Amino acid sequence: MAAERFIVNIVTPAHAELAIKFATKGEDKFAYGSFEFNESGHPLLPDAAAVIHCELEQAVPGGDHVILIGRVHDARTGSGKPVTWYRGDFLHLGESAA
Numbered sequence: 243m244a245a246e247r248f249i250v251n252i253v254t255p256a257h258a259e260l261a262i263k264f265a266t267k268g269e270d271k272f273a274y275g276s277f278e279f280n281e282s283g284h285p286l287l288p289d290a291a292a293v294i295h296c297e298l299e300q301a302v303p304g305g306d307h308v309i310l311i312g313r314v315h316d317a318r319t320g321s322g323k324p325v326t327w328y329r330g331d332f333l334h335l336g337e338s339a340a
Contacts, residue, residue: 254322
């Protein structure tokens with residue numbers, strides 16, 4: 243919350259276990275995965291489907307979360323297929339949900 247900039251790593255199916263660790267309370271989030279760090283110290287997944295560099299525009303309360311809205315300053319895509327968590331499983335983006 244104190245950071246002015248942040249990174250969004252879009253995960254692939256290969257990151258499923260890592261994504262679940264990030265969703266688990268009490269875990270050391272960065273003890274898993276093959277993170278690299280940019281010049282500002284932000285964690286990057288080199289094999290992510292996409293990496294988006296953002297500047298914080300707004301933080302909005304959302305239940306037990308805070309939703310960060312960022313202005314994109316840079317982005318790169320990788321070769322992996324992007325996924326998101328949906329209804330208790332990973333949904334491949336670009337595919338229809340059942």
